Amino acid sequence: xxxxxxSSTGGVKKGPFLAPDVAVVGAxxxxxxxAWRCAARGxxxxxxxxxxxxxxxxxxxxxxxxxxxAYFGEQELTRLLTESAARWPAFAEELAEASGADLGYxxxxxxxxxxxxxxxxxxxxxxxxxxxxxxxxxxxRPSELRDREPALAPRVRGGAVAATDHQVDxxxxxxxLRAAAxxxxxxxxxxxxxxxxxxxxxxxxxxxGCGAAALTGMxxxxxxxxxxxxxxxxxGAPCFRHVIRGYADGEHVYLVxxxxxxxxxGATVEERTxxxxxxxxxxxxxxxxxxxxxxxxxxxxxETLAGMRPGTPDNAPILGPLPGRADVLAATGHHRHxxxxxxxxxxxxxxxxxxxxxxxxxxxxxxxxxxxxxxSHGRDR
Amino acid sequence: xxxxxxSSTGGVKKGPFLAPDVAVVGAxxxxxxxAWRCAARGxxxxxxxxxxxxxxxxxxxxxxxxxxxAYFGEQELTRLLTESAARWPAFAEELAEASGADLGYxxxxxxxxxxxxxxxxxxxxxxxxxxxxxxxxxxxRPSELRDREPALAPRVRGGAVAATDHQVDxxxxxxxLRAAAxxxxxxxxxxxxxxxxxxxxxxxxxxxGCGAAALTGMxxxxxxxxxxxxxxxxxGAPCFRHVIRGYADGEHVYLVxxxxxxxxxGATVEERTxxxxxxxxxxxxxxxxxxxxxxxxxxxxxETLAGMRPGTPDNAPILGPLPGRADVLAATGHHRHxxxxxxxxxxxxxxxxxxxxxxxxxxxxxxxxxxxxxxSHGRDR
Numbered sequence: 001x002x003x004x005x006x007s008s009t010g011g012v013k014k015g016p017f018l019a020p021d022v023a024v025v026g027a028x029x030x031x032x033x034x035a036w037r038c039a040a041r042g043x044x045x046x047x048x049x050x051x052x053x054x055x056x057x058x059x060x061x062x063x064x065x066x067x068x069x070a071y072f073g074e075q076e077l078t079r080l081l082t083e084s085a086a087r088w089p090a091f092a093e094e095l096a097e098a099s100g101a102d103l104g105y106x107x108x109x110x111x112x113x114x115x116x117x118x119x120x121x122x123x124x125x126x127x128x129x130x131x132x133x134x135x136x137x138x139x140x141r142p143s144e145l146r147d148r149e150p151a152l153a154p155r156v157r158g159g160a161v162a163a164t165d166h167q168v169d170x171x172x173x174x175x176x177l178r179a180a181a182x183x184x185x186x187x188x189x190x191x192x193x194x195x196x197x198x199x200x201x202x203x204x205x206x207x208x209g210c211g212a213a214a215l216t217g218m219x220x221x222x223x224x225x226x227x228x229x230x231x232x233x234x235x236g237a238p239c240f241r242h243v244i245r246g247y248a249d250g251e252h253v254y255l256v257x258x259x260x261x262x263x264x265x266g267a268t269v270e271e272r273t274x275x276x277x278x279x280x281x282x283x284x285x286x287x288x289x290x291x292x293x294x295x296x297x298x299x300x301x302x303e304t305l306a307g308m309r310p311g312t313p314d315n316a317p318i319l320g321p322l323p324g325r326a327d328v329l330a331a332t333g334h335h336r337h338x339x340x341x342x343x344x345x346x347x348x349x350x351x352x353x354x355x356x357x358x359x360x361x362x363x364x365x366x367x368x369x370x371x372x373x374x375x376s377h378g379r380d381r
Numbered sequence: 382x383x384x385x386x387x388s389s390t391g392g393v394k395k396g397p398f399l400a401p402d403v404a405v406v407g408a409x410x411x412x413x414x415x416a417w418r419c420a421a422r423g424x425x426x427x428x429x430x431x432x433x434x435x436x437x438x439x440x441x442x443x444x445x446x447x448x449x450x451a452y453f454g455e456q457e458l459t460r461l462l463t464e465s466a467a468r469w470p471a472f473a474e475e476l477a478e479a480s481g482a483d484l485g486y487x488x489x490x491x492x493x494x495x496x497x498x499x500x501x502x503x504x505x506x507x508x509x510x511x512x513x514x515x516x517x518x519x520x521x522r523p524s525e526l527r528d529r530e531p532a533l534a535p536r537v538r539g540g541a542v543a544a545t546d547h548q549v550d551x552x553x554x555x556x557x558l559r560a561a562a563x564x565x566x567x568x569x570x571x572x573x574x575x576x577x578x579x580x581x582x583x584x585x586x587x588x589x590g591c592g593a594a595a596l597t598g599m600x601x602x603x604x605x606x607x608x609x610x611x612x613x614x615x616x617g618a619p620c621f622r623h624v625i626r627g628y629a630d631g632e633h634v635y636l637v638x639x640x641x642x643x644x645x646x647g648a649t650v651e652e653r654t655x656x657x658x659x660x661x662x663x664x665x666x667x668x669x670x671x672x673x674x675x676x677x678x679x680x681x682x683x684e685t686l687a688g689m690r691p692g693t694p695d696n697a698p699i700l701g702p703l704p705g706r707a708d709v710l711a712a713t714g715h716h717r718h719x720x721x722x723x724x725x726x727x728x729x730x731x732x733x734x735x736x737x738x739x740x741x742x743x744x745x746x747x748x749x750x751x752x753x754x755x756x757s758h759g760r761d762r
Binding site: 228230233274276277278279280282283286287289290296297298299300301302304 | 609611614655657658659660661663664667668670671677678679680681682683685
């Protein structure tokens with residue numbers, strides 16, 4: 001860790017140029033936000049990425065949903081999501097000011113709905129669990145849901161409100177972070193980093209999403225997600241304002257409305273690595289979307305896209321120094337949660353670099369949790 | 382009509398250049414085939430189109446289906462379709478030779494299927510009508526259908542075989558016709574013709590699809606069709622070889638396999654003129670396709686597209702001289718039948734230009750059938 005005065009010009013020298021204090025590999029939201037935060041603390045920072053924002057964030061819907069995404073058996077992750085979501089309002093305000101950009105940050109909240117009685121029964125089990133954790137999810141009658149969103153299908157049997165689950169537009173977030181980071185003195189280089197030994201810096205942060213596996217040996221695997229983008233006809237706004245997440249005949253779908261008229265419909269979660277958009281996935285997403293909000297049938301289908309999330313064995317991110325490598329920090333494996341976890345990840349990693357002391361929040365997400373597992377199970381693989 | 386020796390260099394002169402014998406407006410399959418046939422008869426031909434092959438043919442599936450497309454109350458059209466389809470084998474052979482191109486012409490035939498008992502009942506009414514006209518449609522048991530195409534869904538209740546309904550690839554047809562026409566001496570010009578008075582030729586043929594309405598005043602209207610293109614995974618051939626046309630829960634769909642691995646799924650028939658691909662149409666087409674051939678769910682969705690067919694009040698084409706304008710021939714309004722009607726339209730229009738005498742087959746399709754209707758009904762509109 002860098003324990004010296006961050007205003008110094010120290011760092012490893014190689015060749016005629018002064019090495020930076022911090023090199024970040026990957027210019028997605030995580031990497032850029034870390035770089036921005038480090039530069040704000042006075043560190044000299046370089047970010048390497050041949051194609052910034054081209055990874056999971058380009059496909060992501062941008063839901064900031066620690067409540068709706070609180071699943072059974074993931075309490076530590078839920079705590080991290082909740083803490084990061086709480087930082088989003090100030091983060092969004094600061095970033096909008098630093099970048100001069102509109103992030104598409106919206107706070108109307110989220111409706112959780114079930115189409116059939118079976119769907120509703122499944123959803124209610126999860127809501128009860130979330131309420132048990134003290135999370136703000138409020139069951140609502142169908143009439144209350146339709147008062148909020150008249151576009152919901154009359155068939156919708158019931159639902160709940162997660163008022164604090166917000167949204168941001170990831171395709172606006174990345175350019176805003178680039179602008180803010182650059183303004184703070186960060187240097188972006190279009191380098192494709194293929195080996196960590198090629199990087200010359202005091203500390204290297206690997207925020208390369210799925211690419212982190214090859215660079216670090218960490219168990220990060222691509223988890224395919226397919227999403228659609230619809231557009232309201234006639235350049236109008238969408239016919240609903242909340243994020244709508246629902247179960248429709250057993251299919252889980254979310255609908256994220258944007259001011260631009262766009263509606264993001266997602267997303268599949270598939271353990272496969274081909275980059276293609278498949279007929280079956282589009283069919284399932286469209287069927288669920290139109291079942292929940294029938295008016296969407298009249299919307300233009302403007303984009304179909306597949307992307308890869310960086311998944312991990314326990315669905316939680318990998319944050320902290322690699323085992324035996326205090327100068328290499330992982331900030332990857334954010335899976336479905338990269339956007340909501342951006343502010344907290346950036347703050348905690350920047351603090352760790354400056355102070356050398358990990359925040360207790362990081363403890364459950366340290367890279368060495370997998371090293372131990374490999375020691376006990378993975379020797380002969 | 383041109384009754385002079387077609388080898389002469391006659392024609393209207395305007396300006397310093399010799400006017401052509403024939404000017405064709407529109408370089409879709411119809412216009413190009415007419416130009417090719419006219420040039421083969423010794424006429425000097427110019428074709429005007431700023432974007433050849435960009436109209437209905439770019440979207441069309443290329444089914445040559447006079448049997449499956451024989452609908453109630455359209456006997457004269459059915460006769461035309463049957464006659465043109467009969468010319469396709471020789472036309473395809475001649476065109477492939479003249480152009481050196483592979484047209485994707487395939488003769489495996491067509492399976493007609495019904496998913497549910499209701500679908501089958503509706504289909505059987507039509508098959509009985511088609512059999513009554515003497516057309517070769519042969520009812521088949523589900524087991525026979527699955528012997529032919531094992532990829533058919535087990536749910537398919539029954540069907541029929543239309544062995545003589547073939548297919549061609551319209552996106553190969555247009556370049557082949559361009560090559561053949563050019564080799565025969567036809568001149569293609571990228572002119573956008575906005576008024577017929579701008580065209581200087583002995584005879585002008587309006588083969589401009591939907592654009593014919595503005596040029597001629599004929600009642601040609603755009604009929605929107607949305608189609609999808611899927612692709613078999615792994616660069617393989619599709620899992621079926623016949624064209625499959627079916628009813629699936631009341632939805633009519635066709636599936637056209639290509640050697641390239643492509644499957645065309647179509648098509649909606651919509652009385653609207655917006656050029657957008659809608660979520661509802663894609664949903665309906667995908668649902669019907671996957672219901673009939675479940676394996677298609679694993680195919681890539683590679684293209685979604687909307688196009689406009691040139692429709693007419695009686696669904697039949699408009700072929701022959703405009704009322705009071707013997708020097709202007711319409712060859713438009715082919716609606717869903719432009720590809721199958723290409724050989725016959727080209728032969729009959731070229732013959733009419735050379736001989737001055739319309740073939741009796743043309744009589745029911747003369748432009749003046751709408752003039753009469755407008756005289757009796759349309760005066761005060």
